[in-house]
Amino acid sequence: MTEKLQSGVRLRPVDLARPHGLSTQAVRNYEEAGVLPAAERTESGYRSYTPLHACALGAFLALVPGHGHRTASGIMRAVNRGSVDEAFHLVDESHAQLLDDRRTLRAVESALRDLGPDATAPGPAGRAAPAFIGPLADRLGIRPATLRKWERAGVLRPGRDPLTGYRVYDEADVRDALLAHQLRRGGYLLEQIAPLIDQVRAAGGLEPLEAALRDWHGRIAARGRAMLSGAAELDAYLRQSGTPPRRSEASGTS
Known part of the structure; x- marks a missing residue:
C-alpha cells in the first residue's frame, strides 16, 4: 500500500x-x-x-x-x-528459518547424491554389514526411541535377529532411515514420509522423492x-x- x-x-x-x-x-x-x-x-x-x-x-x-x-x-x-x-x-x-530450510533441502539432495544409484536401488541382503538400533541412532544423531517411533509409523521395517530378537537394519533400512531423517529435518510429517518411502521401495528408484524435492523447492521459493x-x-x-x-x-x- x-x-x-x-x-x-x-x-x-x-x-x-x-x-x-x-x-x-x-x-x-x-x-x-x-x-x-x-x-x-x-x-x-x-x-x-x-x-x-x-x-x-x-x-x-x-x-x-x-x-x-x-x-x-x-x-x-x-x-x-x-x-x-x-x-x-x-x-x-x-x-533465518527460511535460510535453514534451504540448507536442509541442500542437505537432503546431498544425501541422495552420497547414497548413489546403487545404494538407492534394492539389492541382495548382506551387501553391507547390518546395523543395530543403537549404532544407527548414533549415526543419525537421534535417540533409539525415535527409530522405534518411525517403525510404528511404517517408515522403517527392520528385521529381527533370530537368536536375540534385536532389530537388525540392513542396507535398504539404513537408506530409508537416512532419507526419513533428512525429510523430517525438512518439515515433513511421518504420515507424509511413510508412503513416500513405500513408493521408493516399490519403484526401486527415487522418482517419488525427486517430485517431493521439486515441491519443496517450490514452497521455499514461494515463501x-x-x-x-x-x-x-x-x-x-x-x-x-x-x-x-x-x-x-x-x-x-x-
Whole structure:
C-alpha cells in the first residue's frame, strides 16, 4: 500500500473487511488481538477506523503467507505498541528459518547424491554389514526411541535377529532411515514420509522423492517471494504510521 493516507477519513469494519473477503468480526478480532491499532469509538459506541487501520490490515495479511499467522501477529503487535526492534527481530528469525530450510533441502539432495544409484536401488541382503538400533541412532544423531517411533509409523521395517530378537537394519533400512531423517529435518510429517518411502521401495528408484524435492523447492521459493511482499507492505505501514527510521538508517551510518 503506497498511496498517501487521507486524514479525517473514517471507515467502518465492513470497509476494511470487504476488500480482503473477510468478515467484520475478523476485523474486530484482529483489533482486539493487537494486530490493528485500537479504533476510536463513535458516541453510539461503534468502531471508527481510518485508512491507517486499512494499511495495518493489508500489512498483516501480506505478512501471513511468508511468516505464518502467529509470527505475523507478533510482528504487528510489536509495531503497534512501539517495539519496532522486536518486530524486526521476529522478521529476522523467519528469514533465518527460511535460510535453514534451504540448507536442509541442500542437505537432503546431498544425501541422495552420497547414497548413489546403487545404494538407492534394492539389492541382495548382506551387501553391507547390518546395523543395530543403537549404532544407527548414533549415526543419525537421534535417540533409539525415535527409530522405534518411525517403525510404528511404517517408515522403517527392520528385521529381527533370530537368536536375540534385536532389530537388525540392513542396507535398504539404513537408506530409508537416512532419507526419513533428512525429510523430517525438512518439515515433513511421518504420515507424509511413510508412503513416500513405500513408493521408493516399490519403484526401486527415487522418482517419488525427486517430485517431493521439486515441491519443496517450490514452497521455499514461494515463501521467500511472500516475505518480500510482506516486507514492502510492512514498510508502507511503518511509514504511514510515522514510525521514525532507526538512527543508523536516518544518518546513513552503521
